[in-house]
Amino acid sequence: MSDNFSSAHPQRLLDQVRDVLRVKHYSYQTEKSYLLWIRRYIHFHHRRNSRNIGGSEINAFLTYLAVEEKVAASTQNQALSALLFLYREVLHLELDLNLDAVRAKRSRYLPTVLTPEEVKAVILHLSGVHRLVVQLLYGSGLRLAEAQQLRVKDVDFAQRQLAIRNSKGMESRLTMLPETLVEPLQEHLLWVKRQHQQDLEQGYGSVYLPFALERKYPRADREWIWQFVFPAERRSQDPDSGITRRHWVHESGLQRAIKQAVQQAGITKRVSCHTFRHSFATHLLQNGYDIRTVQELLGHKDVKTTMIYTHVLQKGARAIKSPLDT
Structure with a gap:
């Protein structure tokens, strides 16, 4: 299984991610979300080779989501889960991951309830x-x-x-x-x-x-x-x-x-x-x-x-x- 983001074949990696997700019986909604975040991550780093991309690049992407995109904490965590899945389950690469990214602000969530x-x-x-x-x-x-x-x-x-x-x-x-x-x-x-x-x-x-x-x-x-x-x-x-x-x-x-x-x-x-x-x-x-x-x-x-x-x-x-x- 290739372990790079080859700019000529970005879709090939996404196909590999999709295959592993289905082998592991992830839901269709999770599959769509993970593929979305991985695709955004690849384009954020201009399709660089994954051998040169690791924890610091993940931190940069998560910081961008919090600071520029102003995403919710749950959204940022979903993006992180997708990237960890990519590296660990698809590329089989261990990351020296020290998360010092700017974290999205976690809000206190109270659900809407009808009488x-x-x-x-x-x-x-x-x-x-x-x-x-x-x-x-x-x-x-x-x-x-x-x-x-x-x-x-x-x-x-x-x-x-x-x-x-x-x-x-x-x-x-x-x-x-x-x-x-x-x-x-x-x-x-x-x-x-x-x-x-x-x-x-x-x-x-x-x-x-x-x-x-x-x-x-x-x-x-x-x-x-x-x-x-x-x-x-x-x-x-x-x-x-x-x-x-x-x-x-x-x-x-x-x-x-x-x-x-x-x-x-x-x-x-x-x-x-x-x-x-x-x-x-x-x-x-x-x-x-x-x-x-x-x-x-x-x-x-x-x-x-x-x-x-x-x-x-x-x-x-x-x-x-x-x-x-x-």
Whole structure:
């Protein structure tokens, strides 16, 4: 494997990075982010040979991001992770890394949380697949990618639970399926099944399978249980395999629908898809569920990550009374 940034073949190195990321089963979003940062790093140093680039050049790039680009601390750390992956996993070079770069200022992050009434108001202004997805984000505490990649086999109507597999950090977990979503989700899956049957009759119907399962189970990609619960509206060609298939529903349409629903509901908070997961966690804690239970449902490795929602609970009149009100 070449260990330089050969100016004639910068794409070759990026292809190598992509291959290693996929061998190690990194998510598609991580793959896109890492390739972006590595490409920027290469161009920042004018495609110099990597034998002459190391810790000091990484420091220079990270300082540039903090001082000139004014990126957030989390963004700067993501760039560092991408570069460490490049050197350690792809180029197999050990770095004498002493990070003395200017560090981006770390802000104290408090998530936006909707009240239960605000959540209901937004959902009332949604319809179809978009409403179902948002109801799962809030009712089951899913990340957007987890809802997008949910498969038919992972929905257990009898046990009222969802199996979330190979999520962030390659972890799997179980979470609840809200009772109110059982009937709408069953009706939705009947429609999806009819669509899948039509795809099969037209010579399509294949779905992406992870971790080389297509080789292990050659016909599984057309089986009903492996199909996405929320498939894309249109078929498209897989850029890796060249197979025409239905991917999962794209986030852009959902994001637009949420933005419009928030405006129609008259809510002045900045709301994203992830806001509903934040609201799920906060409302469970408000209802008296212990933080360890919420941690397991969210799939957090460290309870410190879940603790952010206790800070949200302590804001405002729930914790401290304003002197104006005394």
